[in-house]
Amino acid sequence: MGDEAFIEVDGVEKVFDVRRRTGFLKRERRRVQAVDSISFRVARGEMVGYIGPNGAGKSTTIKMLTGILTPSGGRLRVAGIDPSRERTRLAHRIGVVFGQRTTLWWDLPLIDSYRLMHRMYRIPDARYRENLDRLVELLGLEDLLEVPVRQLSLGQRMRGDVAAALLHDPEVLYLDEPTIGLDVMSKARVRAFLRELNAERGTTVLLTTHDLQDIEQLCSRVMVIDHGRLVYDGALAGLHEVGESERMLVVDLERELPPIEAAPARVVKVEGPRQWLAFPASESAAALVARVAADHPLVDLSVREPDIEAVIARMLHSPAESAQVPREDVGRVIS
Amino acid sequence: MGAGRLYLAVAVGGFRRYATYRLATAAGVFTNTVFGVILVFTYLALWEERPGLGGYDQAQAVTYVWLGQCLFATLAIQGGGAEKELMERIRTGEVAVDLYRPVDLQLWWLAGDLGRAAFQLLGRGVVPFLFGAVFFPMTLPTDVGRWAAFTVTLVLAAVVSFAIRYLVALSVFWLLDGTGVNQALMIAGVFFSGMLLPLNAFPGAFGEVVRVLPWAAQLQMPADVLMGETGVSGALAFQAGWAVVLLAAGRALQSAATRRVVVQGG
Numbered sequence: 001m002g003d004e005a006f007i008e009v010d011g012v013e014k015v016f017d018v019r020r021r022t023g024f025l026k027r028e029r030r031r032v033q034a035v036d037s038i039s040f041r042v043a044r045g046e047m048v049g050y051i052g053p054n055g056a057g058k059s060t061t062i063k064m065l066t067g068i069l070t071p072s073g074g075r076l077r078v079a080g081i082d083p084s085r086e087r088t089r090l091a092h093r094i095g096v097v098f099g100q101r102t103t104l105w106w107d108l109p110l111i112d113s114y115r116l117m118h119r120m121y122r123i124p125d126a127r128y129r130e131n132l133d134r135l136v137e138l139l140g141l142e143d144l145l146e147v148p149v150r151q152l153s154l155g156q157r158m159r160g161d162v163a164a165a166l167l168h169d170p171e172v173l174y175l176d177e178p179t180i181g182l183d184v185m186s187k188a189r190v191r192a193f194l195r196e197l198n199a200e201r202g203t204t205v206l207l208t209t210h211d212l213q214d215i216e217q218l219c220s221r222v223m224v225i226d227h228g229r230l231v232y233d234g235a236l237a238g239l240h241e242v243g244e245s246e247r248m249l250v251v252d253l254e255r256e257l258p259p260i261e262a263a264p265a266r267v268v269k270v271e272g273p274r275q276w277l278a279f280p281a282s283e284s285a286a287a288l289v290a291r292v293a294a295d296h297p298l299v300d301l302s303v304r305e306p307d308i309e310a311v312i313a314r315m316l317h318s319p320a321e322s323a324q325v326p327r328e329d330v331g332r333v334i335s
Numbered sequence: 336m337g338a339g340r341l342y343l344a345v346a347v348g349g350f351r352r353y354a355t356y357r358l359a360t361a362a363g364v365f366t367n368t369v370f371g372v373i374l375v376f377t378y379l380a381l382w383e384e385r386p387g388l389g390g391y392d393q394a395q396a397v398t399y400v401w402l403g404q405c406l407f408a409t410l411a412i413q414g415g416g417a418e419k420e421l422m423e424r425i426r427t428g429e430v431a432v433d434l435y436r437p438v439d440l441q442l443w444w445l446a447g448d449l450g451r452a453a454f455q456l457l458g459r460g461v462v463p464f465l466f467g468a469v470f471f472p473m474t475l476p477t478d479v480g481r482w483a484a485f486t487v488t489l490v491l492a493a494v495v496s497f498a499i500r501y502l503v504a505l506s507v508f509w510l511l512d513g514t515g516v517n518q519a520l521m522i523a524g525v526f527f528s529g530m531l532l533p534l535n536a537f538p539g540a541f542g543e544v545v546r547v548l549p550w551a552a553q554l555q556m557p558a559d560v561l562m563g564e565t566g567v568s569g570a571l572a573f574q575a576g577w578a579v580v581l582l583a584a585g586r587a588l589q590s591a592a593t594r595r596v597v598v599q600g601g
């Protein structure tokens with residue numbers, strides 16, 4: 001069961017025909033290749049991160065997987081079902097959360113939306129109550145059930161949306177930017193919940209994000225899409241390696257000092273007593289801090305994680321290295 | 336069975352959503368009452384000049400006014416019901432998200448709009464109507480049968496009203512901007528449903544035409560049934576006919592729109 005492909009995507013494409021008015025009665029037609037021949041498989045119970053810069057084609061892929069968008073080419077199956085042909089049948093088996101949209105009833109208390117889901121998915125009463133209780137507890141919704149959705153904070157609303165997507169026990173959960181705009185606490189809560197959901201119930205999870213930390217904390221596997229093409233599919237560690245990603249240690253010293261020497265970190269910027277040290281993401285920040293602190297008067301410090309755009313940019317700009325990467329633990333670089 | 340409970344839940348939700356806006360409701364009651372008073376005095380002056388206009392005596396004209404105020408929000412005669420929200424969802428592309436739910440879009444919106452109409456009738460329509468009945472001479476039936484028939488015409492009026500607005504909302508898939516159609520809907524709604532003047536009072540060929548348009552199913556038919564000016568079965572057939580035709584058209588347009596969304600992404 002474990003390695004049975006639950007989601008199968010073979011050479012799937014999506015081309016949008018965009019018509020634009022360019023003047024009086026003049027129209028311009030343009031083709032946008034949003035997704036360009038991508039292939040991957042996701043096994044039941046996997047938790048996969050799907051990342052890429054803005055406009056890369058992430059949402060388009062998710063929409064095709066849910067059946068609300070028909071592929072222009074290729075073959076797509078979820079649980080053996082062709083999503084766009086049997087959208088309604090598939091709907092009972094999938095859960096979807098679009099970070100910037102809500103499926104909740106805006107003017108009504110949260111609980112009303114859940115009662116609606118109960119009817120919409122024809123969830124047996126006992127099952128509904130059981131699931132609701134569990135989700136309310138895990139997502140901390142006790143005090144929010146009677147609050148109109150429009151009065152919820154973004155983080156609360158997101159948790160509410162996640163619960164709504166799971167009341168009918170979907171086998172797979174798609175999350176499109178679930179942590180976008182959330183505060184640190186809300187992000188942590190959503191992540192902890194997803195980890196638990198995947199571990200306890202074996203729900204397959206596919207999540208798109210901008211936030212590398214989402215992936216770091218949740219997914220053993222990550223797929224990178226750029227300009228509609230899948231450019232990487234493998235472990236997160238491998239992504240850092242391929243992208244030679246670097247973290248940044250920012251230290252405030254007691255006074256201006258010459259650039260710190262602490263290989264493999266290198267100083268990339270000095271501003272008065274403040275210095276920026278770039279170091280490989282795979283190195284321990286703690287060890288580096290200890291070494292710097294040993295012979296420099298430290299006042300303050302912070303570590304900045306590499307952002308996804310930078311990792312991907314570096315990865316795409318080093319085709320020579322990436323080409324020689326197909327090592328097992330590094331993952332597949334698709335070029 | 337299961338589907339019935341779903342759409343009932345949607346209708347109840349539609350009712351409760353509007354019920355949360357108490358201040359807006361109170362303001363609406365006030366506006367409709369004031370407007371009714373102004374219109375009643377205008378009508379009385381007009382009927383003084385032209386007694387029997389449209390086949391109504393003065394009491395019937397007054398009844399017509401208050402029924403109009405009662406149904407103005409209920410039937411979303413100048414828009415502002417489910418179609419407003421649907422247009423917004425189409426414009427922002429959120430409508431694509433609605434598609435992954437295992438529901439029928441038209442029934443979903445119909446149920447929600449009927450829930451809204453039910454609230455608007457009880458919360459906003461009844462008070463001006465009772466106000467009119469207390470302070471002005473009105474022609475109201477005394478037999479239960481006619482009130483029952485009137486209730487059925489109200490339900491059908493709400494369905495026809497929804498069906499018109501649903502078609503208008505779906506047009507936004509192609510027009511991209513709903514401002515123009517919204518204004519057209521508002522003007523057509525107010526004029527052709529007889530909010531300004533009973534359709535019976537429209538002269539000549541023009542009158543003949545407006546009396547068979549679907550808007551006539553909204554206010555004119557319930558009014559004439561209530562006041563015994565028309566046969567019940569004929570009125571119900573007229574309304575049901577338009578309901579079926581318009582809902583069917585909405586369904587056809589909906590499947591074209593859905594095809595467009597799943598191909599073009601909205």
Ligand SMILES: Nc1ncnc2c1ncn2[C@@H]1O[C@H](COP(=O)(O)OP(=O)(O)O)[C@@H](O)[C@H]1O
Pocket residue numbers: 016017018032033034052053054055056057058059060061599600601
């Ligand atoms: N409905 C649509 N019509 C035309 N172009 C679209 C549509 N949806 C997405 N696109 C285009 O397809 C590309 C991928 O978009 P999307 O999948 O939303 O990216 P992402 O979610 O990765 O940010 C973008 O260039 C976007 O402008």
Ligand SMILES: [Mg+2]
Pocket residue numbers: 058059060176
């Ligand atoms: Mg997106």
